[in-house]
Every structure is written in C-alpha cells, then in structure tokens.
Amino acid sequence: AQTVTQSQPEMSVQEAETVTLSCTYDTSESDYYLFWYKQPPSRQMILVIRQEAYKQQNATENRFSVNFQKAAKSFSLKISDSQLGDAAMYFCAYRSALRQGAQKLVFGQGTRLTINP
Amino acid sequence: NAGVTQTPKFRILKIGQSMTLQCAQDMNHNYMYWYRQDPGMGLKLIYYSVGAGITDKGEVPNGYNVSRSTTEDFPLRLELAAPSQTSVYFCASSLLGGTSGYTFGSGTRLTVV
Known part of the structure; x- marks a missing residue:
C-alpha cells in the first residue's frame, strides 16, 4: 500500500520570503499523480498544484512550484513571496494511475504553515 | 457555481x-467520496x-x-454513533476518477458525546 509522509508538522516563514514544505511517498508503481492541497482555517480543501509522475517537468502555479524527484520519491512544495493568506495546513496526496475508475487519494499528515508579518 | 455542498457544518x-450527513454537487461529476479527518491526521x-447506484467501501x-x-447526492449515514466517530467529515467529487484532483465540500465537524 502506498504511504505519504510529511515530516514537518509545523513550519513558519516571514512574509515575502520563500518556504519549502517536504513530502515523501512510498510506492512500487511507476505511474501516479501527486497533489498539494491547502486547508485554511475555513476547513475548505483547496487544490494548489498537481504533478503527473510521467512528466519530468516540475509543475508551477504562480507562486507555487514543486520539486519532483521521482527516484527519491520526493515531492516538495515551494511557496515564493509568502503572503499572509498562505497560512494554512498543507497536505500532500498520492493517487495511483494504474487503474481507471475511482482511485482514492492517500494523504500525508499535513504541515501547518504560519506566515509571520 | 456552488460546487460541493455539505450540511450540516457542525453537529453534536x-x-x-x-x-445523515448530506452532500450534493452541481458539477455533474460521476465520482463522489466521503473522507474523515481526525485531529493531526490526513484524510481517510x-x-x-463511481455513479448513481454504485458504491464501494474505502x-x-x-x-x-x-x-x-442520483448523480448529485451522496449522503453518509452514521448508525449508532460512537465517540470514535468524532471527526471532521469531507465530501468530495471528481471527474476522471480524480486524476485532476477532487473538489471538496467545506466539511462537517461531528462530535459524539
């Protein structure tokens, strides 16, 4: 079974600085999808960024980018120019691509990010 | 443009x-999911x-x-509530089985006392 590990329960960063959140996963599969979700105090789960394992190019979405290291099974999230609105819990998630149909997302434990003004 | 709507938001x-926790989506997604989030943990x-009339265990x-x-509604029923079911419950939906990610509802915080 696949597992996702976020080794940083909490992180903090000064506003306007850059922060990197870590995520590692364990799988024997070669094709899969990886996601970062943001959960602000409102509890809403918001998709931040998505990476397809067969694509070598790292995904980027505005100030958010990932460092995807397939051999190391690492998928870190970099937030540039941190803003107060980035404060949230961030979850890394894995989805197998082996079969079609509904496949569960496997979530890490989350990293709570605090932005210091 | 409501997305995924969950009711109630809180319940004791x-x-x-x-x-019964209610969940409705208006995006015509075939796939719908129920997750629970325990304190300090990820979602399970x-x-x-995968469609109307078809459900499976997680x-x-x-x-x-x-x-x-119906395609739109996916209610979750709790029978004989136990303290171990105290959690935040999320409903989600997706196209393509979730390869593009899910759309989540805002969650229901349930406390069993």
Whole structure:
C-alpha cells in the first residue's frame, strides 16, 4: 500500500520570503499523480498544484512550484513571496494511475504553515 | 457555481444516536467520496461512488453507510454513533476518477458525546 509522509508538522516563514514544505511517498508503481492541497482555517480543501509522475517537468502555479524527484520519491512544495493568506495546513496526496475508475487519494499528515508579518 | 455542498457544518450527537450527513454537487461529476479527518491526521477514505447506484467501501467503512440514488447526492449515514466517530467529515467529487484532483465540500465537524 502506498504511504505519504510529511515530516514537518509545523513550519513558519516571514512574509515575502520563500518556504519549502517536504513530502515523501512510498510506492512500487511507476505511474501516479501527486497533489498539494491547502486547508485554511475555513476547513475548505483547496487544490494548489498537481504533478503527473510521467512528466519530468516540475509543475508551477504562480507562486507555487514543486520539486519532483521521482527516484527519491520526493515531492516538495515551494511557496515564493509568502503572503499572509498562505497560512494554512498543507497536505500532500498520492493517487495511483494504474487503474481507471475511482482511485482514492492517500494523504500525508499535513504541515501547518504560519506566515509571520 | 456552488460546487460541493455539505450540511450540516457542525453537529453534536449522543452515543447511540444516528444521523445523515448530506452532500450534493452541481458539477455533474460521476465520482463522489466521503473522507474523515481526525485531529493531526490526513484524510481517510470511508466510502466512494463511481455513479448513481454504485458504491464501494474505502479504508474505514465500519459504522457508516452510503447511498447514491442520483448523480448529485451522496449522503453518509452514521448508525449508532460512537465517540470514535468524532471527526471532521469531507465530501468530495471528481471527474476522471480524480486524476485532476477532487473538489471538496467545506466539511462537517461531528462530535459524539
């Protein structure tokens, strides 16, 4: 079974600085999808960024980018120019691509990010 | 443009009571999911559905039941509530089985006392 590990329960960063959140996963599969979700105090789960394992190019979405290291099974999230609105819990998630149909997302434990003004 | 709507947002149940958590989506997604989030933990899959009339168990289905009579609605039933079911419950939906990610509802915080 696949597992996702976020080794940083909490992180903090000064506003306007850059922060990197870590995520590692364990799988024997070669094709899969990886996601970062943001959960602000409102509890809403918001998709931040998505990476397809067969694509070598790292995904980027505005100030958010990932460092995807397939051999190391690492998928870190970099937030540039941190803003107060980035404060949230961030979850890394894995989805197998082996079969079609509904496949569960496997979530890490989350990293709570605090932005210091 | 409501997305995924969950009701209620908060609920307190006594041990042994039953209730239904409602979930509706207006995006014509075939796939719908129920997850629970325990404090300090990630989300765990309870049940999922690939379309009207089709449901299947996830990782932690014990104590829950679901039905999917329409594409839009996917209610979660808790029978004989127990303190171990105290959690935040999320409903989600997706196209393409979730390869593009899910759309989540805003969650229901349930406390069983």
